[in-house]
Amino acid sequence: MSKTSTIVKMDKSGVLRRKGVVVKVPRGRALDDAEALAATKTHPDNPPLTKKRMASMVRTPQVKVLRRALGLTQQEFAARYQIPLGTLRDWEQGRATPDLPTRAYLKVIARDPKAVEKALERG
Numbered sequence: 001m002s003k004t005s006t007i008v009k010m011d012k013s014g015v016l017r018r019k020g021v022v023v024k025v026p027r028g029r030a031l032d033d034a035e036a037l038a039a040t041k042t043h044p045d046n047p048p049l050t051k052k053r054m055a056s057m058v059r060t061p062q063v064k065v066l067r068r069a070l071g072l073t074q075q076e077f078a079a080r081y082q083i084p085l086g087t088l089r090d091w092e093q094g095r096a097t098p099d100l101p102t103r104a105y106l107k108v109i110a111r112d113p114k115a116v117e118k119a120l121e122r123g
Helices: 033-042 051-056 063-069 074-080 085-092 100-111 113-122
Strands: 016-018
Touching: 063 085, 063 100, 074 085, 100 113
Parallel strands: none
Antiparallel strands: none
């Protein structure tokens, strides 16, 4: 902790306190809808989502949603469908995205998980 750190704790009632003394947090003025929209359009980290930008975005399968829909843990899903556990975790945490053949494989799992399971048991 640096010498300039300040420890503030929130009590049970939601009030911030530093060494028992109430800390007042300054609040800014709320923006109306028009001001908020204007601010989002000009903010460099949040450019407007145009049709052109939407078309250039890559849709990736929601692996975590699929896995949870099947009622499986990461370990179970990875073992059942022969996907490395680390790779599965990377996909779910957004550190990596599945390539095209893997996306196709995930779509097949989503459509008919039992058939994929059965096919993998034979091989």
